[in-house]
Amino acid sequence: MLVKPLTFMNQSGKYLRSLLSNNSCDLDKSILVHDELTLPIGQMKISTGKSAGGHNGVKSIFDTLGNSLCRLRLGIGQKENPDMALSDYVLTTFKQSEGQLLESRSKHFLNALKSILDDGVEQAMNIYNQPIKQ
Numbered sequence: 001m002l003v004k005p006l007t008f009m010n011q012s013g014k015y016l017r018s019l020l021s022n023n024s025c026d027l028d029k030s031i032l033v034h035d036e037l038t039l040p041i042g043q044m045k046i047s048t049g050k051s052a053g054g055h056n057g058v059k060s061i062f063d064t065l066g067n068s069l070c071r072l073r074l075g076i077g078q079k080e081n082p083d084m085a086l087s088d089y090v091l092t093t094f095k096q097s098e099g100q101l102l103e104s105r106s107k108h109f110l111n112a113l114k115s116i117l118d119d120g121v122e123q124a125m126n127i128y129n130q131p132i133k134q
Contacts, residue, residue, distance in 0.1 A: 001025060010056035013064030020065075031116055032071045034058055035090060039075025042101045044109055046116060046125045047071050070121050072113055 001023055005012045020027060034057060039045060048070050052059035061069070077098075079089040094102065108128075115124040 012057040013060035035076045036073035041077040043075035
């Protein structure tokens with residue numbers, strides 16, 4: 001089951017426990033995919049057991065479900081303008097070149113997700129947590 005929240009990001013965890021429970025989805029077989037400011041655009045990292053790192057949507061989910069979820073973090077890079085509000089930055093449309101980069105990496109992202117499901121988190125991390133030269 002693929003779920004995209006319709007609530008505000010900082011309320012992402014609000015209905016997730018009941019959604020997973022009502023659909024017989026095991027927490028240990030769930031994967032949280034989210035944007036990550038600390039990774040350059042187009043990079044990704046698979047992780048488990050880490051902190052929310054200031055991401056309010058992830059914090060909401062961790063507050064509800066704990067932090068043991070497998071995460072696939074997709075880099076969106078840091079904001080270039082320090083005066084820009086963080087919320088404005090993460091809601092801004094990607095530049096054309098950024099969108100093209102993400103599109104060119106989409107198969108890699110999907111292969112990583114498939115590897116987590118098929119091969120397990122540890123093996124997927126060993127394979128896919130390598131930086132990609134851009």
